[in-house]
Amino acid sequence: MIPAWIQQFMLLDLFPLSAAVMAAVSCGLLGNFLVLRRQSLMGDAISHAVLPGLVAAFLITQSRRPEIMFIGAAVSALATVVLTELIKRLGRVEPGAAMGVVFSVLFALGVYLLENAAARSVDLDADCVLHGNLQTLFWAEPPTQWSGLFDSQTLGQIPRQVWTLVVTLVAVFAFVGLFFKELRIVSFDPGIATAQGIHAGGMHMALMTFVAIAAVASFEAVGSILVIAMLICPAATARLLTDRLASQLTVSVGVSVLTALIGYGAASVMGVNAAGMMASVSGVLLVAAIVASPSHGVIARSRNQRRIGRSVATEDVLGALYRLGEIGKTAARGQLVKMLGAPARTKTAIERAIGDGLITERAGRLELTDTGRAHGAAIIRRHRLWEGYLVDEAGLSPDHVHATAERLEHLDLSERLGRGGTPELDPQGKPIPPGDRPTL
């Protein structure tokens, strides 16, 4: 006996939800290659342009047989790709504009045909095109026994949109799985792909064909708006979370599933349009990735910047004290702040250095500890090596290199600079401290 709540779920939500998930995953996976190839908007164009194909197929055959609708939509999707290429090449029109011309004219044609059909009171709805009709995918008579779950009669009740999406999902996975290597090379470097004997143009057409198939299959259930969102957003989100294509694909599939689940759930709870909600959720997840991605997120990057800023401030303090030490001097806090400028930054850097045991304060004077002196020596070494480099290699005059070296000293390339045997003096005749440096 299947519990009542599961039966309820199967009755209302199982098919819409699985259709949404499968549509999201099919589009999300293919979208990776569109985003990489900077052709995201081809998905947009295709999903607008399938409309006239659907309507024309219906008007010609007067039937809503799925195969026929599918063929019509696929034909106009491919027409979009081909026409865009033709206008781009033959007409030498800017790519964005070429795409815009094609899909808006095709969409207009679709709307026109649709209104014509509507005038003859035919059951085709323009709004459906935009946001699908997930709610019609309920399961009229879900089985009451677990044993009844897999008999042929039950399976026969599964709506055709769901079957279409199952087939599409399998086909998309097979395509990406079989041609992963080719797709990767073509996406990153069509030139190398061609040199390796991969037909870049052919792969492009194959990819577009699969985008069209996924778009058309998803279209009826979830509408064009979700197709566009799913072709772009999960892939873009994944792109911000990882640097390897294989893991990007995996992450994008996960994001797609998550988007569909959250979107569908939220829409059910709030009683609003599910496709629209899923598109919104995909945007929310993307923004979350932009803000919080550990590697490329805004937070991570600004934290990284702050960390670098802190270490630069500390290095400046240690370097200044080391220089003073060279001529046998020490400094009070106020003097050091005056020397280095940027009071707030320098003051906290001094505090931090004292806390880290790099500096001690004795009778109002700041002194380097042994560790601090080692760090200071390393910084001044880098500074003076850079000065030498700037004079010898970049041809600057010795009295102009200090300011530049002041910035470059924080860049730890000095061991390379000193590779050909470290000189003992910098261009201004100051000693370069010896080389085994600790790191901060």
Place this chain on the structure above:
Amino acid sequence: MTAPALSMPEIFETLTLRGGFNTNAVIMGTTLLGVAAGVIGAFSLLRKRSLTADALAHATLPGIAGAFLIATAMGYAGRSMPLLMLGAAVTGIVGVAGIHLLLRYSRLKEDAAIGIVLSVFFGVGVVLLSYVQQSTTGSGAGLNHYIYGQTAAMIRGDAYLMGAIGVLASITALVLLKEFTLVCFNESFARTIGLPVWLIDSMMLGLVVVITVTGLQAVGLILIVAMLIIPPAAARFWTDRLWRLVMISAGVGGLSGYAGAAISALLPGKPAGSVIVLVAGAVFAVSMLLAPRRGVLAGAVRLARLRVRIAIDHVLEALYEIEKGLSDDPPPTGRPLLIRLMRLRGWITGAPGAPALTDAGRAQGARVHRNHRLWEQYLISYADIAPTHVDWSVDQVEHVLSDELIEHLEQALRKRGLAVPAANGGAK
């Protein structure tokens, strides 16, 4: 078609703006909007921003639904057009700002940023719209007219507003034509001479917002972008001058707007937005095919001419070489049509099976032969191409040589002591 039969006078009246007062206003308004969209779209095209406008248009939907919800909640009539336009403009601008933020704060590229804003904002709009439809019975109906557009729902005031905004937007764009042009063609130069590039750029974008928002009711937010893209793209085929591009684009836009609104007024149930776009699309197709210089047909004719010229040159060269005893090949008579054409043009005489060169033909044959030799030697000595591989490449380049270049080549080769056939054709 179930459209009511129309009498000729009726059609004529509508087309010449003597139909109903309301109809006239709508047709005029749409025409003026079309003109303005054509003018402003021209700059979008030059700035390669065609699809940014698409994202902007889609991003107006949450604004429309949101403005309606807020206004209704505050007890105003939610469906007043200026209010909805304001809401549309706000989220449209937020959408464009969103594109810039995505580009600034993530490593996503422009196409992805546009697509993300377009789909996510539209998704939010759909959610809000479905909320409006289920929460406010009746009064929210018709908001989705803004998606596909519906001139039939327009009242005279709306049309006047649309026309007036169209005129103002066109005038603004024309007044700022010089600044816009400069920023479109050479942004860094504009900055160098002290123009506020950011401000000018924002003005351009602002005008796009104005057109988009104004056109929502007539054309709908999915198709309004077509009015910004198609007219300038069509105009681009006819001219290389910016001033003319703007004018032609305005004309195409105006024509589309006029035809679309008139046709939809004549045939009830024909949505104006799609008719406008289809008219514009037809103009684009005609332009692309027939435009004199950049058109596809003109290009095909040029290519065919070039092919014929090259084929004729080959035959003349072969005949010349046979005549001079440089070649033992039989005369090339394999293409009777070509041979006949050559006789018509006075290159050759004699029976079709045994063509003989006329004086003009001989001179041309000698010239081609000389070119050929010249290139052969040049490629061997300068480009390091093996002698066995030369002939193949020579056939492709000898027809594009200019006389000055040949002169130059000749001198260069003479300087190196390489033999050059005499220019008068008496080679060897």
